[in-house]
Amino acid sequence: MNETISVMLSRRSIRSYKTRQVSDRDLNWILEAGIYAATSRNMQAWYLTAVQNPELLKRLRDAACETMLKSDNARNREKALDPDFSPFYKAPTLIIVSGxxxxxxxxxxxxxxxxxxxxxxxLGLGSCYLASFTMAFEDPAVSATLLRDLGIPDGYFPQFGVALGYAAEHPDTPHRRRDVIRIIK
Structure with a gap:
């Protein structure tokens, strides 16, 4: 099988990470892959922020939990009360993708x-595609400070994230629906 397709088909969402930090070399390749993504009219409407600072990751976690506690969603409130909860699964690196x-x-x-x-x-690293941590930016007072401390430019707002690190789990291949493909010749 083609190596690229093999990598795509074997990727899994990792929700448990080892504490070992991602190397600068691997992080730089991953960020480079991000800026080579397809983009509408070559606008490149993103800004990538890689966070490896444990104190800043904790602040992001705490801000997300504060917002979750105010949620109408009982599951969100329950998660936020769990001292072990992390919206980025305690990954040692979080890449914030702002648009x-x-x-x-x-x-x-x-x-x-x-x-x-x-x-x-x-590169042999685990990752998880994230969006829920962006709740940390819903409170305007908290958001302004976080955006400044993260160096996210004016006019950009966090859209997604990538939890990144060495996997401490190896999930099975999930069932894939086959009734969502149609080929018309």
């Missing part, structure tokens, strides 16, 4: 996020 205000920024950010997850798998 600008252009029309297709969210799609461009999704493409970059997927590219980085596939690149991580090709």
């Amino acid at each position: 600008n205000e252009s029309r297709n920024a969210r799609v461009d950010c999704a493409n970059a996020t997927q590219n980085m997850c596939v690149a991580a798998n090709s």
Whole structure:
């Protein structure tokens, strides 16, 4: 089988990580893969922020939990009360994919996020495509400080993330629906 397709088909969402940090070399390749993603009209509407600082990761976790506690969703509130909960599964690296205000920024950010997850798998790293941690940015007072501390430029807002690290689990291949494909000749 083609190596690229093999990497795509073997990628899994990892939700348990070892504490070992991702190397600078691997992180740089993964970020490079992100900026080579398909983009609408070559707008490249993303901004990538790799966070490896444990204190900043804790602040992001705490801010997300504060928002979750105010949620109407009982499951969110229950998770937020769990002191062991992490919206990025305690990965040692979190890549935040922020988008600008252009029309297709969210799609461009999704493409970059997927590219980085596939690149991580090709390098022997685990990853998980994330969106729920963006709740940390829902409170304007908290958001302004976090955006500043993360160095995210004005006009950009976190859309997705990639939890990144060495997998502490090896999930089975999930069932894939086959009734969602049609070929017309």
